Amino acid sequence: MIELINVTKSFDAQQVLKELSLRFDEGELIVIKGKSGSGKSTLLSLIAGLAKPTSGEIIVDGKHISKLPEHFCSSYRRDNIGMIFQKYNLIETLSVKENILLPLVPLNLSEELLEKRVAEQMHTFNISHKADELIKYLSGGEQQRTAIARAHIADPKIILADEPTANLDEVLSKNFIEMLEKMKSKNKTIIVATHDPLFFELDFVDRIIDFDS
Amino acid sequence: MNLQLLKYVIRYIERHAFKNTFLFIVLTLITWLLASIFFITNSMKYELSLGVDALPDIVLQNTKGGMRSTVDERVSEHILEIPGVKSVKGRVWGYYYFDAESLYLSLVGVDIFEPQERDSLVRLVNENEVPVNSMFVGEGVKALLARNYYSDYFNFIKSDGTKKRINIAGTFTSAISLESNEMMVMPKNELRDIFGYTEHEATDIAIDVANKTETPMLALKLQQEFPNMRVVVKDDVKVFYENIFNYKNGLFLALFTIVLFTFFVIVYDKLSAISSADKREIGILKAIGWRVEDILKAKLYEALLISFNAFLLGLVLALAFVYFFDAPIIQDIFIGYTTLKPSFELIFVLDIDTLFLLFVLIVPVYTLATLIPAWRIAIVDADEVIR
Numbered sequence: 001m002i003e004l005i006n007v008t009k010s011f012d013a014q015q016v017l018k019e020l021s022l023r024f025d026e027g028e029l030i031v032i033k034g035k036s037g038s039g040k041s042t043l044l045s046l047i048a049g050l051a052k053p054t055s056g057e058i059i060v061d062g063k064h065i066s067k068l069p070e071h072f073c074s075s076y077r078r079d080n081i082g083m084i085f086q087k088y089n090l091i092e093t094l095s096v097k098e099n100i101l102l103p104l105v106p107l108n109l110s111e112e113l114l115e116k117r118v119a120e121q122m123h124t125f126n127i128s129h130k131a132d133e134l135i136k137y138l139s140g141g142e143q144q145r146t147a148i149a150r151a152h153i154a155d156p157k158i159i160l161a162d163e164p165t166a167n168l169d170e171v172l173s174k175n176f177i178e179m180l181e182k183m184k185s186k187n188k189t190i191i192v193a194t195h196d197p198l199f200f201e202l203d204f205v206d207r208i209i210d211f212d213s
Numbered sequence: 214m215n216l217q218l219l220k221y222v223i224r225y226i227e228r229h230a231f232k233n234t235f236l237f238i239v240l241t242l243i244t245w246l247l248a249s250i251f252f253i254t255n256s257m258k259y260e261l262s263l264g265v266d267a268l269p270d271i272v273l274q275n276t277k278g279g280m281r282s283t284v285d286e287r288v289s290e291h292i293l294e295i296p297g298v299k300s301v302k303g304r305v306w307g308y309y310y311f312d313a314e315s316l317y318l319s320l321v322g323v324d325i326f327e328p329q330e331r332d333s334l335v336r337l338v339n340e341n342e343v344p345v346n347s348m349f350v351g352e353g354v355k356a357l358l359a360r361n362y363y364s365d366y367f368n369f370i371k372s373d374g375t376k377k378r379i380n381i382a383g384t385f386t387s388a389i390s391l392e393s394n395e396m397m398v399m400p401k402n403e404l405r406d407i408f409g410y411t412e413h414e415a416t417d418i419a420i421d422v423a424n425k426t427e428t429p430m431l432a433l434k435l436q437q438e439f440p441n442m443r444v445v446v447k448d449d450v451k452v453f454y455e456n457i458f459n460y461k462n463g464l465f466l467a468l469f470t471i472v473l474f475t476f477f478v479i480v481y482d483k484l485s486a487i488s489s490a491d492k493r494e495i496g497i498l499k500a501i502g503w504r505v506e507d508i509l510k511a512k513l514y515e516a517l518l519i520s521f522n523a524f525l526l527g528l529v530l531a532l533a534f535v536y537f538f539d540a541p542i543i544q545d546i547f548i549g550y551t552t553l554k555p556s557f558e559l560i561f562v563l564d565i566d567t568l569f570l571l572f573v574l575i576v577p578v579y580t581l582a583t584l585i586p587a588w589r590i591a592i593v594d595a596d597e598v599i600r
Contacts, residue, residue: 050500050596070592071504078502089497093228101217102498106507108215150501 001025002047002158002189007056007066009042016042019056022209024191026157029184029204032193034211040193041086043211044160047191048081049073060158078103082151082188086163088143090150092136096127099135100149121149125179141172148179159183161192165199173198180204215510222514236479237523243476244527244575245534250465250472251567252535253543256559265451267331269419270428272445273435284442286415295438297431299423302327303415305401307408309369313361318354320408322401330419334398337385343400347382353394355384367397372409379403473574480582487586495587499595508591509584516583520576527575528568536561 002024009017016039024030032040045051046058049065058065060080068076083089090099100118122128125145135143144164151159161180165173173196181204184190192199200208226233273292275284286303293301305322321334323343329335337349348367350358358367358381366380379399405414420435422428428446436444495508534540536559 045596048500051594071506074499074502074504074507077500078504081502083500085500089493089500091494091497094224098221098224102221103501103503105217105221106215106503108217111216114217154502 001061002191003057003059004043004046005057005059007046007053007058009039009046009051010054017046017053024189026189027184027187028206029180029190030192031199031202031205031208032191032211033195033200033208034193035195038211040211041162044083044162044191044193047158048083048160049077050083078106078154080157082154082156082159084144084147084151084159084161084164086166088147090135090143090146093134095132095134096138096142096146097122097131099146100153102150103154117153118149121153124152124182125149140167141175144168144172144176145179148176152183157189159188159190161190161194163194163196164192165194165196170198177202218507218511219514222511222518225511225515226518233519237519239479240476240520240523240575240579241527241530243472244524244571245530246472247469247574248528248531248571249535249540249543250469251564251571252531252562253540253559254465255562255564255567256535259560259562261454265447265454268447268450269330270422270425270447271420271432271435272450273418273420273439274443274445275417275441276443281443283410283414283416284418286413286418288439289418291438292418292420292435295431295434297423297427299421300328301418301420303413304417304419305404305408305410305414306416307404309397309407311357314357317395318397319395320404321396321398322404323398324401328421330421333385333396337398341383343398344382345400346378346403347380348397348399348403349383349385350381350398351394351396352384352386354397355381369407371407377403377407379407476575476578480578487590491587492590495590496595499591505588505591509588512583512587513580516580517576520579524572524575528571535559 002022004020004022007017007020008015016037020039020043032043034040042051046053047060047065049068053066056066060076063076065073065076077083091102094102097118100121101114104114104117119128122131125148127142127145127149130138130142130146135146138146144167151161165176168176177198180190180192184204199205273284273288275282284303289301289303292298302324307320308317309320310316311318323329323334323338325338325343329338337343341349343349358364364381366378368376368378371377385398404410405412420431422431428448432444432446435442498508499505539559
């Protein structure tokens with residue numbers, strides 16, 4: 001369960017979020033809609049522990065994320081969060097397989113286990129045929145599938161997707177929605193920040209929160 | 214050891230092959246040059262210490278018109294009566310200009326009944342006879358003479374212009390390479406004949422003292438006894454040699470400073486500049502759950518892989534350069550104390566302290582220069598880095 005209590009976030013003089021209070025339950029798929037600059041991405045960053053709120057509390061499964069020191073924030077992120085960024089944030093000079101494996105590298109798991117897990121993810125997100133291809137040679141859809149597989153490989157409880165279809169055409173956007181449904185079926189808590197109307201009429205979306213209002 | 218992290222680091226080095234290869238080559242060259250300087254100076258110091266140890270405690274030299282002159286060795290009997298004097302002998306030695314090679318050879322006269330001050334001469338006299346009209350030469354000299362078709366004998370031009378043939382009876386070895394490469398040893402009287410000395414004429418008088426702490430007192434007494442002579446104490450010679458060595462060491466210090474300066478410029482550059490791609494990569498790694506320690510550990514592996522391997526390679530290259538190839542080019546600075554010398558070989562001296570100093574100068578400094586900028590990026594919110 002994720003709970004935000006009176007969260008305010010400012011960048012220098014600009015206040016992006018003001019006394020925001022929200023609650024997300026386990027297994028929910030929530031769509032946050034709003035214009036650019038409405039604070040959707042900032043909200044995801046705060047939940048992921050990538051940034052700290054200026055004031056207020058963020059509580060995830062009883063842990064006060066906003067008060068965690070950096071060291072614990074990273075561990076929290078590794079164990080709980082899978083992030084899908086708008087621009088994917090993949091390392092272009094690494095292959096698909098290497099990018100997907102990145103979250104597990106610090107865990108020093110055995111070679112066999114890593115191979116097994118990466119093969120599963122590549123199969124699930126239909127990117128096995130590009131396993132050894134460098135990211136810079138992939139299409140937008142392939143890059144996104146790689147980013148999703150990477151977000152999923154550590155089996156996080158929470159998936160945060162920031163404008164996931166902003167760089168995709170309609171067909172690829174629909175593919176992404178299919179993958180989203182697959183993740184939801186695994187009881188993941190999913191928060192999607194988007195202004196793509198495609199998400200607003202999906203029957204498996206539990207809630208839509210409008211940041212414009 | 215996290216093998217997966219190591220694999221990531223190796224891939225990182227591969228992905229930035231140009232930059233990392235450049236750094237590796239520069240670090241290797243710097244290590245090679247610094248290690249070569251250290252190896253040469255250490256070997257020279259060792260060689261110098263061996264040479265100085267072989268010197269007599271006091272040397273008595275005659276002067277005429279302010280110039281060095283020969284001395285009558287019969288004064289030895291008088292000196293021997295001075296309390297505290299252990300042994301006295303008149304030494305016959307000098308230099309011979311070998312025109313064909315444009316260099317000076319050292320000629321040393323021996324008398325088998327006298328104590329020898331150099332280990333090489335002690336061994337030579339104990340193990341061989343030095344027959345009349347014959348000489349023993351260092352192995353380097355033997356090769357030098359053979360190159361000029363003197364394999365069995367050598368014709369010296371005496372001071373009166375006539376020639377004197379001296380047979381080569383054999384060779385000797387010495388721990389001091391400059392000694393074995395320049396020295397010719399023969400009976401004193403043969404040398405006197407070449408130099409044009411009379412029967413009791415000697416180059417100088419060598420005196421050994423029973424109690425070394427009394428050397429200055431004895432030197433004073435000798436100066437009073439022989440006011441026309443110059444009394445040279447071993448420590449004075451040592452200072453003279455060290456001054457020459459330090460002057461040459463100074464040249465190396467200048468070279469050392471330039472190399473070190475270059476290294477620190479590279480380090481400064483590494484500290485102050487981290488590419489936007491690297492910043493982004495660190496931000497991504499943090500965003501997907503890497504801790505600051507994981508990032509620093511990866512950077513530590515990267516820095517150690519590059520700097521330690523460059524250090525090892527530089528060290529091996531320096532060892533080969535100095536002790537296998539005899540430091541070509543650089544050796545010219547060191548050859549000879551005051552004259553041209555035939556050849557130069559450096560004695561292998563392994564000084565752990567020097568190696569440690571070199572290691573500290575290269576590996577940890579480079580590692581810190583890699584870690585500090587990475588740490589500065591890693592502690593910033595990943596959100597900020599990615600944005």
